[in-house]
Amino acid sequence: xxxxxxxxxxxxxxxxxxxxxxxxxxxxxxxxxxxxxxxxxxxxxxxxxxxxxxxxxxxxxxxxxxxxxxxxxxxxxxxxxxxxxxxxxxxxxxxxxxxxxxxxxxxxxxxxxxxxxxxxxxxxxxxxxxxxxxxxxxxxxxxxxxxxxxxxxxxxx
Numbered sequence: 790x791x792x793x794x795x796x797x798x799x800x801x802x803x804x805x806x807x808x809x810x811x812x813x814x815x816x817x818x819x820x821x822x823x824x825x826x827x828x829x830x831x832x833x834x835x836x837x838x839x840x841x842x843x844x845x846x847x848x849x850x851x852x853x854x855x856x857x858x859x860x861x862x863x864x865x866x867x868x869x870x871x872x873x874x875x876x877x878x879x880x881x882x883x884x885x886x887x888x889x890x891x892x893x894x895x896x897x898x899x900x901x902x903x904x905x906x907x908x909x910x911x912x913x914x915x916x917x918x919x920x921x922x923x924x925x926x927x928x929x930x931x932x933x934x935x936x937x938x939x940x941x942x943x944x945x946x
Contacts, residue, residue, distance in 0.1 A: 800902035803852035806830025809843065812905055816912050829853070836860070836916050839923075858895040858915045865889045866926050874925055881918040883926075893922055 801808075806822045809832055813820040820834040825844065830851065832843040839860050847854030871891065874883045882894045895915045897908070 798904040798906065800904065801908070802899050802902045803847075803849075803854055804845075804856070804899060804908070805852045806832060806845065809856070809908070812908050813912060816909050818912065836919050839919070841915075841919070854899050856897040856899075858897070858911075860893050860919065861886070862891045862893070862923070862926075864891055864926070866891050870926060870928070874922060878918070878922070878925075880914060881922050883922060891926065893919060895919075 806824075809830075810820055810822045813832065813834060818834050820832050823831045823833060825831045829848045830845045830853070834841050834843075839862070841858065841860040844857045844859065845853035845855075846857065866885070866889075868885060871883045871885055874881075880895060882896075884892055884894075886892050895911075895918065897903075897911050
């Protein structure tokens, strides 16, 4: 991700699914490139067993101007706890859907240009804030574990 010494970093103001997939893989994530119902790129990946995705927005000619990382957890959490997260934390937005399940979103805007290094940092920050939020939502919060007690769904391997 880092440019070679003396080399200027490439500035990115639009990104394709293939380019973001390459960044994810360089960061050690297994990710799969698919498309949403509108035909725009969509990246699927997991964080500690939780299924996550990246949606692409402002897509023209296969390249997006903004991204939204996200996941959902079928765990009923009190609205007060969700609001406390949003009031006291940054970067990751939490809310409840119509069924009371927890949804988590993290937006990345490419306007003005960013580097691959910056995008790689956003991938790592999404992972860290996701795990932090899941830990925060525990009742009571675990005191001795680096990982949340909320369990990802059981899936066939």
